[in-house]
Amino acid sequence: MIALDFSENRLAKAKEKIKDKRVTFKKRDITTSRNIKNDFADLGTCSLIHEHIKDLNLVFKQVSETLKNDGIFFVSKLHPFKQYSGSKASYETEEGTQxxxxxxxxxxxxxxxxxxxxxxxxxxxxxxxxxxKSEIPRLIGLVFQN
Known part of the structure; x- marks a missing residue:
């Protein structure tokens, strides 16, 4: 398994939680280069990142090339309805919410x-x-097959 993130801090947190030796952690910006062989993976996942990426085609192209035939791509993201209502990703700092x-x-x-x-x-x-279920959905999950 290969875990990718552009943030050293996020990779460090993931390493704290996942101790399995079969996982390789790599710092990568998936909008530029994934550096993974074609037809490598049975499964690809992206969780809560697409709202930070302008061009989805860059990610989907790389995932499609990385997946084996019949491979699965799972996407989990903030539901667009939440975004339409003004919800955005944020984090807390000493200066307040960013x-x-x-x-x-x-x-x-x-x-x-x-x-x-x-x-x-x-x-x-x-x-x-x-x-x-009477409120706006929080997340949406999409499963695609290569």
Whole structure:
């Protein structure tokens, strides 16, 4: 397993939590170069990162090339409805709450970009805060197959 992140701090936190020797941690910006062989992986995942990436095609192209035939790509992200209502990724500092630059990607954009890179949508799920289905969904999960 290969875990990628552009942040040394995030990689350090992941290393604290995951002690399995089969995991290799690499500092990478997935919008530029993944440095992983083609047809390498059975599974690729991205979690809560796409709202920070302007061009989804860059990521989907690399994932499609990295996945083996019939490989699975799982995406989990802040639901666009949350973003439409003004929700953004943020973190706390000594100076207060800092918001990150974000991009809204519509569900149809994911499907179009995935199909353009040879990936087919297999499943779409929504998760709600505290299972309250009368509110806006918090997260969306999409499963694609190569």
């Amino acid at each position: 918001e990150l630059a974000t991009h809204v990607h519509h569900i149809s954009e994911y499907i179009t970009v995935a199909e353009g890179n040879g990936l087919k949508l297999m499943e779409l799920k929504k998760w709600f805060d505290e299972d309250n």
